[in-house]
Amino acid sequence: MSEVRTRFAPSPTGFMHIGNLRTGLYAYLFARKNGGNFILRIEDTDQERKVEGAVDMIYRTLETAGITYDEGPDKDGGYGPYVQTERMGIYKEYAEKLVELGGAYYCFCTKERLESLADENGVHTYDKHCRNLSKEEVAKRLAAGEPYVIRQKVPENTTSSYTDMVFGEISVDTSDIEDGVLLKSDGLPTYNFANVVDDHLMKISHVIRGTEYLSSTPKYNLMYDAFGWERPKYMHLPPIMKDATRKLSKRYGDANFEDFISKGYLPEAIVNYIALLGWCPKDNREKMTMEEMIEAFDTDGISHSSSIFDENKMRWLNGEYLKAMTPEEFYKVAEPWIEKGIQGRDYDKKEIASLMQTRVDVLGEIPEKIAFLNEFGEYDLNMYIHQKMKVDLDVAKKAVKVAIDALKDFNDWTDEAIKEQIKACAEAAGMKGGQVMFSMRVALSGAPVTPGGAIELAKVLGKEESLRRMRFSLDLLEK
Numbered sequence: 001m002s003e004v005r006t007r008f009a010p011s012p013t014g015f016m017h018i019g020n021l022r023t024g025l026y027a028y029l030f031a032r033k034n035g036g037n038f039i040l041r042i043e044d045t046d047q048e049r050k051v052e053g054a055v056d057m058i059y060r061t062l063e064t065a066g067i068t069y070d071e072g073p074d075k076d077g078g079y080g081p082y083v084q085t086e087r088m089g090i091y092k093e094y095a096e097k098l099v100e101l102g103g104a105y106y107c108f109c110t111k112e113r114l115e116s117l118a119d120e121n122g123v124h125t126y127d128k129h130c131r132n133l134s135k136e137e138v139a140k141r142l143a144a145g146e147p148y149v150i151r152q153k154v155p156e157n158t159t160s161s162y163t164d165m166v167f168g169e170i171s172v173d174t175s176d177i178e179d180g181v182l183l184k185s186d187g188l189p190t191y192n193f194a195n196v197v198d199d200h201l202m203k204i205s206h207v208i209r210g211t212e213y214l215s216s217t218p219k220y221n222l223m224y225d226a227f228g229w230e231r232p233k234y235m236h237l238p239p240i241m242k243d244a245t246r247k248l249s250k251r252y253g254d255a256n257f258e259d260f261i262s263k264g265y266l267p268e269a270i271v272n273y274i275a276l277l278g279w280c281p282k283d284n285r286e287k288m289t290m291e292e293m294i295e296a297f298d299t300d301g302i303s304h305s306s307s308i309f310d311e312n313k314m315r316w317l318n319g320e321y322l323k324a325m326t327p328e329e330f331y332k333v334a335e336p337w338i339e340k341g342i343q344g345r346d347y348d349k350k351e352i353a354s355l356m357q358t359r360v361d362v363l364g365e366i367p368e369k370i371a372f373l374n375e376f377g378e379y380d381l382n383m384y385i386h387q388k389m390k391v392d393l394d395v396a397k398k399a400v401k402v403a404i405d406a407l408k409d410f411n412d413w414t415d416e417a418i419k420e421q422i423k424a425c426a427e428a429a430g431m432k433g434g435q436v437m438f439s440m441r442v443a444l445s446g447a448p449v450t451p452g453g454a455i456e457l458a459k460v461l462g463k464e465e466s467l468r469r470m471r472f473s474l475d476l477l478e479k
């Protein structure tokens, strides 16, 4: 195989949803797997759909996702410029060349004339009116400054076929292909033209993109043929759906990569999850590092059918990533979220991190889970009633007293020691350890559910705050 060069060609028309990012990821994995180059090209010719800030978002997203490109707008590899609006001269030159080669023609039809071709749904197919204008007439009209477009001269009565690496043989009858516009009257190329010129000039060996281009590719191939250029290989990827009938859409901000980051997902977990949306490694592994994905990536594993984006699955995978971290690694990513939760209060953040590591799937759950550290006051005493443990308000009162007495002069503030002490004092008072610990958990938190039980809470709260809370709770119980 000659040198592998793949590209990711996003349009800066909105957020980057994970479907777009997956296309980039596969192109990246394929290039890396084959020792090739991965190129970023910004397709910004659709000025009307351009969104402010979207180009920077593309850079940021790729960087955060760890998808590094070898060539791109800010990394010259000798095939630039890598931004389409900086390549205007190139498209015009090649459109004119294609006219000379017989693969395209000038069209002077007015908007009114084109509109008159519309069917009842307002859709018009160009009737090839200008396809056979004489060279002289074209020259004359160009010299007179008449506005024009350049259209593709699609060969008649034949079929155009290619073999897609995922979907196999694709054939289109050329009578179904319109003589579409390649260069617009404002001199801007259409996507249909720009993708061919750019992929050729940038020496792209494998074009990897969504299935929405599967059936227009024969039309692009006709241009490669007319230019006398070698066609690239193609890999079209099935769509990612948000449910059974709707595709993810960037227009509606669906499944936006940066939103997931701000919700507390790890970039590596998102990337790992989206790799699995449409591809499965031979051994069916799910949790994989980027290196492992590169190693395992193969076209055979790419699915033909669409996949449904399942945030719960991604959550689960994210939780697996969190659990697999060392306590230090976890602390590093969790610290800002812990800070947000404790709002500057003086708690040991490392303690809190160790409490949270196995209890959240997404870092964004942390502030809510530790809200009890900030909020403590009057609460519903029914929380103490637990039939199975045989705890009622009297038992709870006794239990909280036992816990206070057990800990007020106790200084060995470690999990094991606190636990032993509570157990021993419970027994001495003729109670079960479980009854005291259950009541103590409520007394420490005033909350129906907490991450961790009494001992863990006491650990995080520290001795002073634990005793303060239990005394407050005892007062409530005694009222």
Ligand code: GLU
Residues within 6 Å of the ligand: 008, 009, 010, 011, 043, 195, 208, 209, 210, 213
């Ligand atoms: N700019 C196109 C898009 O965002 C890229 C298609 C392609 O990869 O050729 O859909």
